[in-house]
Amino acid sequence: MANFVKWLGAGLGFTLGGPIGSVLGYAVGNLIDGFTKGDVERAKTYREASRTSHSGDFEISLLLLSSVVIKADGKIDERELSYVRNHFKKMYGEERANNAFKLFKGFIKNNEVSTRQISEQIRRNLTHASRLQLIHFLFGIAKADGNVNEAEVNTIKIIAGYLYVSQYDFESIKAMFYDSSTSAYQILGIDKKATNDEVKSAYRKMAKKYHPDKLQHLGEEHVKGAEEKFKQVQKAHEQIQNERGL
Numbered sequence: 001m002a003n004f005v006k007w008l009g010a011g012l013g014f015t016l017g018g019p020i021g022s023v024l025g026y027a028v029g030n031l032i033d034g035f036t037k038g039d040v041e042r043a044k045t046y047r048e049a050s051r052t053s054h055s056g057d058f059e060i061s062l063l064l065l066s067s068v069v070i071k072a073d074g075k076i077d078e079r080e081l082s083y084v085r086n087h088f089k090k091m092y093g094e095e096r097a098n099n100a101f102k103l104f105k106g107f108i109k110n111n112e113v114s115t116r117q118i119s120e121q122i123r124r125n126l127t128h129a130s131r132l133q134l135i136h137f138l139f140g141i142a143k144a145d146g147n148v149n150e151a152e153v154n155t156i157k158i159i160a161g162y163l164y165v166s167q168y169d170f171e172s173i174k175a176m177f178y179d180s181s182t183s184a185y186q187i188l189g190i191d192k193k194a195t196n197d198e199v200k201s202a203y204r205k206m207a208k209k210y211h212p213d214k215l216q217h218l219g220e221e222h223v224k225g226a227e228e229k230f231k232q233v234q235k236a237h238e239q240i241q242n243e244r245g246l
Helices: 002-009 018-031 037-049 055-070 078-092 094-109 115-125 128-143 150-162 167-175 183-188 196-209 212-218 220-244
Strands: none
Touching: 018 055, 018 094, 018 115, 055 078, 055 094, 055 115, 055 128, 055 150, 078 094, 078 128, 078 220, 115 128, 115 150, 128 150, 128 167, 128 212, 128 220, 150 167, 167 183, 183 196, 183 220, 196 220, 212 220
């Protein structure tokens, strides 16, 4: 219990209050026997004693929104659960990932999560680049079973709206998870009629927007996670160049 409470408190800020704090309390209280208000206070103490960091907040945000997407199609797929588990192990290591997944299963069981309230709290406290990374991760979960279905897309689109992620950026990230003749253009936010100069301009714009350095404030583990999105932009640009013989 002590290790879990320490993990919960360390590095967390806004997520221990507001709607997210309520969901956290519910999830932990129903997941772990003997969890008390005193444990919540100890978590806050650990938080206040730790360095100010957004990493823990981003981590909790990932878990909460992931639970919403996994339940979007009315079933819980083991492949999607494994995606979350493996992703967290890769980023955070075994112990921290185990603590996170404990909490994640508590979120899965909670059917009272207000997607709008949770998303609005996240929006007020995370940078635009962080919110784009959240959307990218949610599409990764949806694709984990080999197919991004309509219910999942609609759920992620609703979350994106609450997070103030534009339709333009939403479609760009969505295209990274589909193989089609227009995917490369959609990733750059242009159509096939775009001139070569427009392609170059779009690439520069997206490369800047999705650059991993924009997540430096979240820690090295999240910078590495953002590299996948950045590489997709580079790949899209190279594909278009090859098609046009540039």
